[in-house]
Structures are given as structure tokens and as C-alpha cells.
Amino acid sequence: MANQNKEDTPITMDVFTAGIWKENPVFVMMLGLCPVLAVTNSVENSLAMGLASIFVLVCSNALVSALRNFIPKQVRITTYIIIIATFVTLVDYIIQAISLDLYNKLGAFIQLIVVNCLILGRAEAFASKNSFGKSVISALGMGLGFTLALVMLGGVRELLGAGQLLGYQVFSLNFQPWIVMILPPGGFIVLGSWLLLINYFEQRKTGKLVAEDSASHCTVSQPRS
Amino acid sequence: MNPESLSFIFLNAFLINNFVLALFLGLCPFVGVSAKRDTAFNMALATAFVMFVSSTCAYAINQVLITYELEFLRLISYIALIASSVQLVEMILKKFSPALFRALGIFLPLITTNCAILGVALFQTSRGYDFLQSVSFSLGGGAGFGLAIILMAGLREKLELSNLPNITQAAALSMMLAGILSLTFMGFAGLGTTA
Numbered sequence A: 001m002a003n004q005n006k007e008d009t010p011i012t013m014d015v016f017t018a019g020i021w022k023e024n025p026v027f028v029m030m031l032g033l034c035p036v037l038a039v040t041n042s043v044e045n046s047l048a049m050g051l052a053s054i055f056v057l058v059c060s061n062a063l064v065s066a067l068r069n070f071i072p073k074q075v076r077i078t079t080y081i082i083i084i085a086t087f088v089t090l091v092d093y094i095i096q097a098i099s100l101d102l103y104n105k106l107g108a109f110i111q112l113i114v115v116n117c118l119i120l121g122r123a124e125a126f127a128s129k130n131s132f133g134k135s136v137i138s139a140l141g142m143g144l145g146f147t148l149a150l151v152m153l154g155g156v157r158e159l160l161g162a163g164q165l166l167g168y169q170v171f172s173l174n175f176q177p178w179i180v181m182i183l184p185p186g187g188f189i190v191l192g193s194w195l196l197l198i199n200y201f202e203q204r205k206t207g208k209l210v211a212e213d214s215a216s217h218c219t220v221s222q223p224r225s
Numbered sequence B: 001m002n003p004e005s006l007s008f009i010f011l012n013a014f015l016i017n018n019f020v021l022a023l024f025l026g027l028c029p030f031v032g033v034s035a036k037r038d039t040a041f042n043m044a045l046a047t048a049f050v051m052f053v054s055s056t057c058a059y060a061i062n063q064v065l066i067t068y069e070l071e072f073l074r075l076i077s078y079i080a081l082i083a084s085s086v087q088l089v090e091m092i093l094k095k096f097s098p099a100l101f102r103a104l105g106i107f108l109p110l111i112t113t114n115c116a117i118l119g120v121a122l123f124q125t126s127r128g129y130d131f132l133q134s135v136s137f138s139l140g141g142g143a144g145f146g147l148a149i150i151l152m153a154g155l156r157e158k159l160e161l162s163n164l165p166n167i168t169q170a171a172a173l174s175m176m177l178a179g180i181l182s183l184t185f186m187g188f189a190g191l192g193t194t195a
Helices: A004-008 A013-022 A033-038 A043-066 A073-098 A100-109 A111-115 A117-127 A132-162 A184-206 A214-218 B006-016 B027-032 B037-067 B071-096 B098-104 B107-113 B115-126 B131-160 B172-191
Strands: none
Touching (some): A013 A132, A033 A132, A033 A184, A043 A073, A043 A100, A043 A111, A043 A132, A073 A100, A073 A111, A111 A117, A111 B115, A184 B172, B006 B172, B027 B172, B037 B098, B037 B107, B037 B131, B071 B098, B071 B107, B098 B107, B107 B115
């Protein structure tokens, strides 16, 4: 089941950087959206969630990749989920031990990392087919990309919703905070705005913005390839 | 033990703290399967059913785990439980209602990774609901998920026919729509406590 051709390709910088921007899990692949929207009402929460996800992603991908020749194909998904759940339980207890305050803020969303499609997706699509080193590097890149996206959302939401950044007052105290930004609708709207902005720059780069043909508005539901 | 009444728990999960629009659970199917109204309806039905079955079983499993003081195994057992209850639902449907089984198709196995299902199990544990409260919570959650995904599908079907700027392709527009839907659901917050 291990793909011999793929394993022979050397570990390049591309493996690492792909996850950070070009194949960013949130903005490009739209994976693992639940924690992205739920915990990003401040930069601190976003960072904590990002770090927890990196830990689970790297550890589970390393283990899946190391065991890839021993896991029977029929039960692979179950095995991956059990591996992921083990690491999530670890993270859950670690965060509880380090900072109870943070643990209460993130709530059930730490345990919900288990069903983050990003982690299972990477285990199935990458770690089960590639060498140990390559999987770890790729997982690290993906995790950093995920954290970047979380912080980009958290930054905007905290700045507009509370006038602060990482707890420091940025705007003057006369600033009327946009409460809606730290409430649930803000998450959807900020993510939507980032996606619009990224689409705009992407299309300006490829020159597609001008050539808007009449068929293009039927592609709303098509995922970007 | 939680003193909340059954009807309040139902309404709370259904409208005030809607799983999709207020707690951000189950967003993958919400974005992925909301292009057509009838598929959205089938998805909602399947999810609500699995939610009900797995919530009931999760309550029982949790009692067993507490008896033997094995709480650290909770997450793993819940995940295994959900995966097997999805399988169970699949088998039952295949036997008793092949038509519905065919209509649901690939969506049924995908429910395993729907975070709303695990969310129901985890929330009912952390809030200390008893059996009837758990049932009411899972029914409310399922109905809320269905309401959100069907509303979204209706909106997106209308938008298919309108002329939109090119940059709103992919999920950007869905996110904006969800934001507006979520804003309207904030209006229910007056009915009770949030979060």
C-alpha cells in the first residue's frame, strides 16, 4: 500500500511550504472549519488552538506514517481515529494542567480536534503513503498554515471586536467595539471576507478578473481545485 | 444533575444555541451538502437520526465509564461508538427502508466525522444531563442542524440564478450567507441564556 515512487522523491522545501500558503488547509482546502470559527474570538485562543492542532497533527501523522506498513487496509480509518483520539486526550489533559483558564475558554473544542477533518485527511492522504520524515515535515507545514489562518481570523476579530490585540489596547478607549465580531456571526463574516480578498488577488494575478464570462456565475458551489 | 426543563433544552439546542450557526459544529456538511434542497433534507434527516442514536448510547457508555472510573477513555469510546452507530443505522436502513438508504448514499458514512454528533455527546456529558434531558438535547440539536442546512440550501438555490461577481466563487459566498443567517439567529438569544 506504500507508494514506492513517492517515497523516493527527496524532501524538498516545497513539502514544508505547500501547507503554509499554497495549499493552506483553511483558505484553500476548506478543511477543519469548526475550530477555525469557534475559538478565534481572540488571538490568544487562536494561538492555543493552533499549537494544540500542530501537536496532534504532527504526532498522529508521524505515528501513522511509521506504522503504515503494519496497518491492514480494511481497518485503517478506525486505526487513524484511535491514534488521533489518543493524542487529543493527551493534549486535553496537558492544557488542563498548564492553564485551567485557557481550558475553560476553549471548552469542548479541544476534544473536538478528534473530528477535525484536516487531521484525518492528512493521515489518509499523505502520511499513509509517505516516509516518516516527509510526513512530519508536511504535517508541520500544514499545522503552521492552519495556525496562520486561525491567527489571521483571531487578529481581525479581536481588533475590531474589542479594540485590542493580544490583550493590549490598540485603539483609544473611545473606540466603540464592534461586538458582533466576537459573536458567532463575526466568525463567518471575517472568514468570508478573507476568502473574498484572497480570491480577488488570486484572480488579479492570473488576469481572470477582467474576463468574466457569463458561465462563471454558475460555479458558486464548485470547490476551487 | 442539571435543573433545566426538557422544553428549554430542546429550544436551546434548536434555536438559541443552534449547533451550526452559534456553536460552529458540523460546518463541513453545512458547506459541502447544502447546494440542493432535497439532498440537504436527506442529510438533515440522517444526521438527526444518528445524533439521537449516538447520544442515547453515549449516555449509557458514560454511565459504565463512571462506574469503573475510566473517564480518560471517554473520547475514544465516544468516537468508536459514533462510528459503530453510523454502521448500525446503515444496516437498519438497508434492511427496512432501501429507498431512504439509496437516497442518502455516501452521506451516511460521512456522518462519522460530523463534529455536531460528537459535540452533542460531549456537551451532554459536561452539562450533566440525565437520560431524558440528553434525548431532548439530541432531538433539538438534530432539528437545529436540519433547519440551518435547509435554510442555507434554499438560499443557495436562489443564488444559482443570479449574476454574481467572479470573486464570490467557492465558499466565500457561503460564508457570508452563513454570517447573515447567524446574525438573524442571534435574535433568538432573548429567549434564554447563551452558551
